[in-house]
Amino acid sequence: MVTKYWSVNRLAPALAFMLMLTATGATAEPLRVEQLQRCGNLLELESQEFCLHVSGLDDTSFEVKLNGAPLQAENLSHDNDKVRVRISSAETQSGPLWFEQHEQSSNPLWVSLKGSHVLAATDQEVAKNMDDITTYVDLISLIIEEDYDGAEEAQRLAEKYNAEVVGMIPPLNTYQLRLPVDNLEERDALVLRLGSEVSIDAVVVEETGAEESIESETNSPPAADDQEWASNRFLDAVNYYQRRLPPQNGDIKTQPIRIGVIEREVDFDSPDFADYLGDCRTDSLRTCVYARDAAKPDGHGTTVAGVFAAAWNEGGNSGFLRGLDEVGPGFEVIVDRNSDAGITANIAASVNLVEDGARVLNWSWGIHRIGATDINGDEVDSLVRSGIAMSGYEELLEEFFLWLRREHPDVVVVNSAGNASSFSGSDDYRLPSSFVTEQLFVVGGHERSDEDVPVEDPRYVIKREASNIDMRVDITAAACVRGSSLIEGEQGEAHCGTSYATPLVAGLLAAMMSIDPELTPAQLRILLRRGAMTIGEEYDFEPTDADDLTAPILPSERANDLNHPDIGLSARLNMYKTLDLTVQSLERER
Template sequence: MKQNYLSGLVLAMAAAMPASALSAQPLRVEQLQRCGDRLQAEVQEFCLRVTGLGDSGWQARLNGTPLKQQAMEYQDGQVRIQVKAAEAESGPLWFEQDGQASNPIWLSLNSSHVVAATDQEVVKNMDGLTTYVDLISVIIEESHNGAKESRRLAEKYGAQVVGAIPPLNTYQLRLPATNLDERDALVLRLGSEVSVDAVVIEESGAEESVESETAREPAADDEEWASNRFLDAVNFYQRRLPREGGDIETHPIRIGVIERDVDFDSPDFADYLGDCRSGGPRTCVYARDADQPDGHGTTVAGVFAAAWNGGGNSGFLRGLDKVGPGFEVIVERNSDAGITANIAASVNLVEDGVRVLNWSWGIHRVGAIDINGKEVDSLVRSGIAMSGYEELLEEFFLWLRREHPGVVVVNSAGNASSYSGRDEYRLPSSFVTDQLFVVGGHERSDKDVAVDDPEYAIKRSASNIDMRVDVTAAACVLGSTKEKGQRGDVHCGTSYATPLVAGLLAAMMSIDPELEPEQLRMLLRRSAMTIGEEYDFEPVEADDLTAPILPSERANDLNHPDVGRSARLDMYKALDLAVQSLERVR
């Protein structure tokens, strides 16, 4: 059995740090991963890295209930806890000591967990991409018992089952391979097994960044988000949906954000510490703590939930707190095991009641071509890896449609000036399903025109395009900062347009939780403003930004000026249509 990498890393860091430094640090949970026997469902073990925690006098709470001290072990910043699944539910976990409370982190008691490779367990392949040497996943055919069959395969090939995504009949194996030749030989043999649908090879480094792009100064007076009527939408929700005395009852919605961590030292997130649920309905954020406020996860989560007038960003759902039902934003990535971990985390979150998944990530196949005919050179994967990912994503969306038809996934179109909908080039945006929304990015133009004018915003040059894109949204946002009142750096990319749409869909669901994915898309498209020129349903010089607006999306008016143009998010009108739709049902 290999030594637990996380445990060794934590112990080494703690040993080099004086006790006074530990006590001076704020109480923060920086890491949580399933450990021990990951296939054990009855009693689950979790390993956490917690900074600022003293040797005694501390308490951990899960869903507000103190965990028994005998179920926890603590040594030099690492906490190992045991939870009996029959006696607890998934929920926020946090630590308390000497009047301090840590950031709450989501602990899922569901069964999907995968292992990430260490630096010693990855190499470069022929394409120059980092790939796992001895960790692969097998998708077992539906006609077989996945757990039983994976154990049989492991015994046959001298492997070990170390992770699983049981709802997708997917199991992670550690192979007896020390190089790529040995791995590929075993992959070929496993792939030829009658019971194996596909083999997933992971190509990612332990800390590889996801889609992001930093750029110019934003337009003055928050005109980027004005292009989507952000403040108008917040004002409408506050005015039309009062918590007391209103004629519409709103409903709490849970959002899953597939990201690594959030900086709780930033003023944007400083008041999310401890028991966020106490004191009445409000937006809550559960996440691992990050070192710096300018990380990808902090910025994406900030679009949902950053405090207003705090540390740079302003979250849409946070703006609804005065009247809203209480939104829960769960930032979770399972482990650093790349796309496989993203799917494992997504499955757990959906089983924990998440209605909206935010996927601000995506990958291109090696050899993908952008709109200028040049090869895409970022976030690329080999053909064999893409084939495995495609099968895994297909299993996920089939499971989602079968078991959780009311859940929606909102995915960034990508930042490679390429095509979002070509399945031979890009995942996951190329999947065609009612439950997947794809978001492109735009920026403020230099034209002095009204906000509803098609020329108010222009396509962001890096944004991926084509018919698979449902809508564009503002791509540039101010990041969070360390100091209150400071102006954050600009972050641009479809990663940050995506949570604008995901947050809006969550708000629409809070108005009417019975809205189905195809109805949400219909309302989103009917409410959309336009962007760009009219293309008569055919892409011209590869500039068709989204699927063109159809006559059916404009009351069947063939002569409507919006018909044939690309769609730009209108958050205010979408909320208004959601309310109108609810009133018609009544």
């Protein structure tokens, strides 16, 4: 693979125009890192190269800092807005990277040196298959049996089939190959041959578009207001953490928790994220956000990250973990998707983040197999994939969760149930929410009802019409949130979907871990369900297929009280009660 190196001393017309504007007193373009990708030899781990697109950078001197230390000039090359960085894995470790120039600091983004990376196809390297789904023509991934050396076997097979190894996820023994094919017929023939090799567990065929929405809502959202998050006692939880856990109390010492958010980017020009620029760790107790910069504030990633970390009272979102800053231990929110290579890249990013110390992963994405039906029996038509792609994804996800259980049993993954009015736990038709493992939490969505009842009443909310359901869903949370805006004080538009319910639960789990880092995934689930309020009607454990919103609350989750009114109802997130139970459990342990 040929990689282009950029020269250092050319001044682009756009840059000259920017300098002219600066000289005349106009506002210069802000310094922002918009893209970061591995480049050079993607299989090299000792010295890794990254190619970045940086807006607002001129040809005068600048610094690139990684973990707060400037990188040496000989490890940088610069051509207009393109910068190439070389990093030695022996001399540093994964961490936030940002640019400084003219007393400006860029957004910090996370650079992982763990090495898992896969390539995304260009528009010229995809085609429509027989199901009219966009699919990669010449890029596939091989999951190699665990008793083989993955790197050696991938290289052997590449030589045998005249292919090239171009990407890898070493902890999962998965390697990406570029095949010598020009169309889908040639690809499918070669995939069959590779799949028959005794060393191959599965072949992953990627079906994705470069800019496809990760998880989309299928109907128009209602207006969101404070009552949505009130249904989960959001502000009560923030107030409880602030009052009960300040450092000066001394009886509970909270611990910093790192959260990985599998999203593309965040808009740092919005007031919600404007104060996250540069070295966030100058204040060790504040929440930090590391992400590529987005062009617009209404993107999926900005809204999801905002539920964790948006500034308060700026008119847009209000982040739960940001609300804990005055007493918090210093949460870190890392937003990364590795590349635009679909589900395979999501897993590569997740592996890197876990190896970099993330305890919580937020997966606000999911897919359905062609033929999946909703609760009315109609075929799902959003985020669908072919059978061949689903089988490869299922094997890849299985390898990921087996690795997680074996190597990182304290990590939890929080996944959106989906927005197709379908069944989240149908393993033939929905991924990844259908996996049954203690480390995977599945979140459905609800919205405020028209009933004038107390917040504890099951009728306070109703299921979001589009939300996927069934007993695989662990809990529901508010599906609607205000998005970010570029104008300070302006209220952002409403965004609705299980994508935005998911970070409410993920943020709460991170706060629980900060109180007691020793909590296991099983214990976290017990506390989450014991603290839950209810939603829906009582079904006596025999719900109709259209109405079982979550797994029903059991007597064991209500102190074995067989007559408790919550028994048999579905579970709704109660952030305040769950935090209180976490503190109580820690006090009992002492």
